[in-house]
Amino acid sequence: MAAGPTERVADLLLAAKYKRMPLPLQVAGLDFDVAGAFVAVGHFADLVVIGDMAAQGERKVLQQVEGIARALDVMRSRRPLTTIAVGPRPVGKTLEALAQVGRILSVEEATDPAELRDQLAVLLPLELPATLSADRDLGAGEALDLSNHPLAIQLLETSKRGEVAVRDEFHEALSAVFAETEAEGDDDGEAEE
Known part of the structure; x- marks a missing residue:
């Protein structure tokens, strides 16, 4: 029945x-x-x-x-x-x-x-769908597939020291890139004179 x-x-x-x-x-x-x-x-x-x-x-x-x-x-x-x-x-x-x-x-x-x-x-409790692809789920693998870019490797190593350390390291890397760009701009300006 x-x-x-x-x-x-x-x-x-x-x-x-x-x-x-x-x-x-x-x-x-x-x-x-x-x-x-x-x-x-x-x-x-x-x-x-x-x-x-x-x-x-x-x-x-x-x-x-x-x-x-x-x-x-x-x-x-x-x-x-x-x-x-x-x-x-x-x-x-x-x-x-x-x-x-x-x-x-x-x-x-x-x-x-x-x-x-x-x-x-x-x-009812929320049911989340299963992950479509394990390679896109950052928590699924034991190691992330990162490029061999030195900054990515550096940030991954820094992550062992915590969020603040990663943020500081990232800001330092950004500042260095901007400083290089400004220096290159100044050099180009001097060469034109």
């Missing part, structure tokens, strides 16, 4: 290391009948509530989410509230009321896993 949209959302949040809260959700001693509830772990503090618009109806989901928001306010909680609306997308006054108490993400039926990830991306 295929998982329903609520279970697909729950599976994605669990894979992203969210902690599932027992149902009915209890906030400030009150029970709330929602389709699912999760909290982020680590340095994130989001409370994520899943509202099943098809099974519970817009009105019940709205009442539950508004109640949770009020309970969090009474507790003086600083935990952000996010509602994931599964099923028919809320519209009009329902959408407006939900948006006033927290972030709302609508995933409708959530059948395509890639689309579901896109719709919930704001809640």
Whole structure:
């Protein structure tokens, strides 16, 4: 049997290391009948509530989410509230009321896993693409492929002494180039006279 949209959302949040809260959700001693509830772990503090618009109806989901928001306010909680609306997308006054108490993400039926990830991306950890070419990734190789230019070799050696040493060495090399250019310009000027 295929998982329903609520279970697909729950599976994605669990894979992203969210902690599932027992149902009915209890906030400030009150029970709330929602389709699912999760909290982020680590340095994130989001409370994520899943509202099943098809099974519970817009009105019940709205009442539950508004109640949770009020309970969090009474507790003086600083935990952000996010509602994931599964099923028919809320519209009009329902959408407006939900948006006033927290972030709302609508995933409708959530059948395509890639689309579901896109719709919930704001809640998920960032996934960086793999490096396309190891020779372009400065951290991939043990040694950088540098030209045999003396300045490049000199700066690489200086890097063992730290950023400030490299900066000083680079500035000295630039100053030397400018001094040479000025000296050549003066010599050319004297030769013309």
